[in-house]
Amino acid sequence: MAESADRGREEAQMDNHIYDLALRQxxxxxxxxxxxxxxxxxxxxxxxxSVNRLLTSGRLELMQVGNRIVYRGISHDELTRxxxxxxxxxxxxxxxENSGNEGIWVRTLKQKTNLLxxxxxxxxKGLEQKVLIKSIKSVKHPTRKLYMLVDVSPSTDITGGPWYxxxxxxxxxxxxxxxxxYQFIYAQSFPRHNPHGVFSANHRMYLRSSQIQQYITTGxxxxxxxxxxxxxxxxxxxxxxxxxxxxxxAMDVDMGGSGGGxxxxxxxxxxxWMYRALRILNKDSPFTDIPCGRCPVYDRCSDTGAVTPAKxxxxxxxxxx
Numbered sequence: 198m199a200e201s202a203d204r205g206r207e208e209a210q211m212d213n214h215i216y217d218l219a220l221r222q223x224x225x226x227x228x229x230x231x232x233x234x235x236x237x238x239x240x241x242x243x244x245x246x247s248v249n250r251l252l253t254s255g256r257l258e259l260m261q262v263g264n265r266i267v268y269r270g271i272s273h274d275e276l277t278r279x280x281x282x283x284x285x286x287x288x289x290x291x292x293x294e295n296s297g298n299e300g301i302w303v304r305t306l307k308q309k310t311n312l313l314x315x316x317x318x319x320x321x322k323g324l325e326q327k328v329l330i331k332s333i334k335s336v337k338h339p340t341r342k343l344y345m346l347v348d349v350s351p352s353t354d355i356t357g358g359p360w361y362x363x364x365x366x367x368x369x370x371x372x373x374x375x376x377x378x379y380q381f382i383y384a385q386s387f388p389r390h391n392p393h394g395v396f397s398a399n400h401r402m403y404l405r406s407s408q409i410q411q412y413i414t415t416g417x418x419x420x421x422x423x424x425x426x427x428x429x430x431x432x433x434x435x436x437x438x439x440x441x442x443x444x445x446x447a448m449d450v451d452m453g454g455s456g457g458g459x460x461x462x463x464x465x466x467x468x469x470w471m472y473r474a475l476r477i478l479n480k481d482s483p484f485t486d487i488p489c490g491r492c493p494v495y496d497r498c499s500d501t502g503a504v505t506p507a508k509x510x511x512x513x514x515x516x517x518x
Contacts (some may be wrong), residue, residue: 211239211247216256216270225260225267255279278329285312289320293344298352300333336364358361359421360430372387374419379440380401380505381412383474403444403471406432444471 214235219226226234231244248268255276258269271279277285283366292309293301306317321344324330331347336357345351357364360371385404388394396402410428413419435441446469488499492511498504506512 208247212251215244215247216251217270219270220258220272225262225269227265227267281327282416285316286320286323288312289317290324290329294306294346295344296347298349300351300355302343334364336361339364359423359427359478371431375435377413377418378409378428379435379474381409382441382472386474401471403473405469405471424447431459439475441472441474444473446471486516
């Protein structure tokens with residue numbers, strides 16, 4: 198009896214050691230890690246027996262990561278939640294958990310679990326009532342309902358990021374923010390003492406996307422969290438609209454964008470573009486197309502003589518238009 202009790206205490210102690218190690222490693226632990234980390238370097242048979250007991254009790258979960266078999270520790274809170282679920286609910290919950298912040302579609306759940314549609318519907322309803330999962334809609338597939346754990350935030354691929362509100366593109370927000378970006382870039386694109394002049398060709402103090410992001414974030418312009426990538430999306434739109442242009446940094450210009458010598462990696466680092474505003478002329482104004490500005494005989498035109506405004510053929514065509 199005493200020997201049996203001692204063996205039971207040793208097994209419980211080994212189980213607790215392995216369980217604690219697994220909890221501290223969110224990515225999971227394998228047999229090699231346990232053999233090298235456990236105190237006293239116990240034999241593999243002892244480790245295997247302990248792992249099997251923990252798997253049977255639900256304190257460990259078996260996972261495959263690449264070609265490796267690992268064991269993930271199940272927290273006490275998760276054990277409490279799972280204890281209240283049926284077998285089918287546990288199966289559905291695990292697949293939803295594995296989908297992470299991308300969520301999972303009902304049809305995909307049916308394919309992965311091989312459960313009947315009615316069973317899946319009942320499980321989803323039960324999990325929602327227990328406040329373990331939530332349903333969301335994707336901007337890419339508005340008709341699909343995706344499920345994920347209740348405490349997981351959806352990815353930007355699903356929500357559309359800051360440019361969407363309630364699965365609808367917020368064009369007013371985009372227009373206002375891009376306008377502020379353009380105004381900030383414009384103010385730094387031309388000499389302040391001569392607004393109609395331009396900087397020299399070697400000027401390298403134009404704004405970068407990180408500076409524009411800092412201006413938007415710290416200037417109280419919006420409460421929405423915007424990353425540098427979000428700002429670059431706006432800047433790309435302004436480039437295509439012909440309002441700003443990209444300028445390569447001096448280093449990229451000097452190196453010709455080659456990325457280095459013969460042994461350089463094929464993947465070049467991301468270019469830290471500078472941005473310069475373009476002066477936008479009012480295309481609707483007739484003065485932008487007045488023929489005098491590009492007249493080939495402008496220097497011979499006067500009030501009298503062979504070339505006069507009254508006799509100008511270019512003026513006749515312009516006025517007729």
